[in-house]
Amino acid sequence: MNAEQLTLLPEINEKEVQQIVIKELKDYRALKIQIENKREREKEGVVSLFPSLLQNNRVNEIKVRQMERALDGSLDFIERQIINQKYLNSQEINDLNIYMDLGIKKGKYYQKKRTALYRIATALGII
Incomplete structure:
Protein backbone atom coordinates (compact mmCIF):
# COMPACT_ATOMS: atom_id res chain seq x y z
CA MET A 1 0.00 0.00 0.00
CA ASN A 2 1.42 3.37 -0.88
CA ALA A 3 1.07 6.62 1.04
CA GLU A 4 -1.59 7.93 -1.35
CA GLN A 5 -3.93 5.07 -0.47
CA LEU A 6 -3.45 5.63 3.24
CA THR A 7 -4.55 9.26 3.01
CA LEU A 8 -7.98 8.19 1.76
CA LEU A 9 -8.91 7.18 5.30
CA PRO A 10 -10.51 10.05 7.20
CA GLU A 11 -8.50 11.41 10.10
CA ILE A 12 -10.16 10.74 13.45
CA ASN A 13 -10.04 13.32 16.21
CA LYS A 26 -23.13 8.89 31.13
CA ASP A 27 -26.40 9.15 29.19
CA TYR A 28 -26.62 5.35 29.19
CA ARG A 29 -26.53 5.31 32.97
CA ALA A 30 -29.51 7.69 33.14
CA LEU A 31 -31.41 5.97 30.31
CA LYS A 32 -31.04 2.61 32.02
CA ILE A 33 -32.70 4.04 35.15
CA GLN A 34 -35.42 5.61 33.01
CA ILE A 35 -36.24 2.25 31.42
CA GLU A 44 -47.75 -1.41 38.94
CA GLY A 45 -50.31 -0.17 36.39
CA VAL A 46 -49.26 3.46 36.70
CA VAL A 47 -49.14 5.31 33.40
CA SER A 48 -47.10 8.33 34.40
CA LEU A 49 -45.82 9.85 37.62
CA PHE A 50 -44.00 12.80 36.10
CA PRO A 51 -44.63 15.01 33.07
CA SER A 52 -42.74 13.88 29.98
CA LEU A 53 -41.59 16.45 27.46
CA LEU A 54 -40.10 13.89 25.07
CA GLN A 55 -41.49 10.57 23.89
CA ASN A 56 -38.29 8.72 22.95
CA ASN A 57 -38.99 5.51 24.88
CA ARG A 58 -38.41 3.19 21.92
CA VAL A 59 -35.22 4.96 20.83
CA ASN A 60 -33.91 5.01 24.40
CA GLU A 61 -34.57 1.29 24.83
CA ILE A 62 -32.62 0.56 21.64
CA LYS A 63 -29.75 2.81 22.78
CA VAL A 64 -29.55 0.97 26.11
CA ARG A 65 -29.59 -2.47 24.47
CA GLN A 66 -26.90 -1.47 21.99
CA MET A 67 -24.72 0.08 24.70
CA GLU A 68 -25.08 -3.08 26.82
CA ARG A 69 -24.11 -5.19 23.81
CA ALA A 70 -21.08 -2.95 23.15
CA LEU A 71 -19.96 -3.15 26.77
CA ASP A 72 -20.51 -6.90 27.11
CA GLY A 73 -19.15 -7.93 23.74
CA SER A 74 -16.31 -5.61 22.84
CA LEU A 75 -14.35 -5.16 26.07
CA ASP A 76 -12.04 -7.47 27.94
CA PHE A 77 -12.38 -7.87 31.71
CA ILE A 78 -9.97 -5.07 32.69
CA GLU A 79 -11.42 -2.65 30.12
CA ARG A 80 -14.94 -3.36 31.40
CA GLN A 81 -13.86 -2.77 35.00
CA ILE A 82 -12.26 0.55 34.04
CA ILE A 83 -15.39 1.73 32.21
CA ASN A 84 -17.68 0.57 35.02
CA GLN A 85 -15.69 2.30 37.73
CA LYS A 86 -14.91 5.48 35.78
CA TYR A 87 -18.18 6.19 33.94
CA LEU A 88 -20.98 3.88 35.08
CA ASN A 89 -20.56 4.30 38.83
CA SER A 90 -22.70 6.89 40.61
CA GLN A 91 -19.67 7.93 42.66
CA GLU A 92 -16.88 9.88 41.00
CA ILE A 93 -13.67 7.87 41.26
CA ASN A 94 -10.34 9.24 40.09
CA ASP A 95 -8.01 7.35 37.78
CA LEU A 96 -5.39 6.75 40.48
CA ASN A 97 -7.87 4.89 42.68
CA ILE A 98 -9.09 2.81 39.76
CA TYR A 99 -5.69 1.57 38.61
CA MET A 100 -4.57 0.98 42.18
CA ASP A 101 -7.78 -0.97 42.85
CA LEU A 102 -7.26 -3.04 39.70
CA GLY A 103 -3.60 -3.62 40.53
CA ILE A 104 -2.28 -2.36 37.21
CA LYS A 105 0.33 0.26 36.38
CA LYS A 106 -0.56 3.80 35.37
CA GLY A 107 0.60 3.42 31.75
CA LYS A 108 -1.32 0.17 31.26
CA TYR A 109 -4.42 1.75 32.81
CA TYR A 110 -4.45 4.69 30.38
CA GLN A 111 -3.75 2.40 27.42
CA LYS A 112 -6.63 0.09 28.43
CA LYS A 113 -8.98 3.02 29.05
CA ARG A 114 -8.20 4.51 25.63
CA THR A 115 -8.62 1.14 23.92
CA ALA A 116 -11.93 0.56 25.72
CA LEU A 117 -13.32 3.92 24.59
CA TYR A 118 -12.29 3.18 20.99
CA ARG A 119 -13.82 -0.29 21.09
CA ILE A 120 -17.09 1.14 22.38
CA ALA A 121 -17.01 3.84 19.67
CA THR A 122 -16.45 1.17 17.03
CA ALA A 123 -19.16 -1.14 18.39
CA LEU A 124 -21.69 1.71 18.43
CA GLY A 125 -20.76 2.88 14.93
CA ILE A 126 -19.40 6.23 16.12
CA ILE A 127 -16.19 5.52 14.21
Missing part, protein backbone atom coordinates in the same frame (compact mmCIF):
# COMPACT_ATOMS: atom_id res chain seq x y z
CA GLU A 14 -9.18 11.15 19.22
CA LYS A 15 -10.31 13.74 21.78
CA GLU A 16 -13.67 14.19 20.06
CA VAL A 17 -14.27 10.43 19.89
CA GLN A 18 -13.49 10.08 23.60
CA GLN A 19 -15.79 12.98 24.53
CA ILE A 20 -18.67 11.51 22.51
CA VAL A 21 -18.26 8.04 24.02
CA ILE A 22 -17.98 9.41 27.57
CA LYS A 23 -21.16 11.46 27.05
CA GLU A 24 -22.97 8.39 25.71
CA LEU A 25 -21.79 6.31 28.68
CA GLU A 36 -36.25 0.49 34.80
CA ASN A 37 -38.63 3.16 36.14
CA LYS A 38 -40.91 2.75 33.11
CA ARG A 39 -41.06 -1.03 33.59
CA GLU A 40 -41.84 -0.54 37.27
CA ARG A 41 -44.71 1.84 36.42
CA GLU A 42 -46.07 -0.61 33.84
CA LYS A 43 -45.89 -3.48 36.34
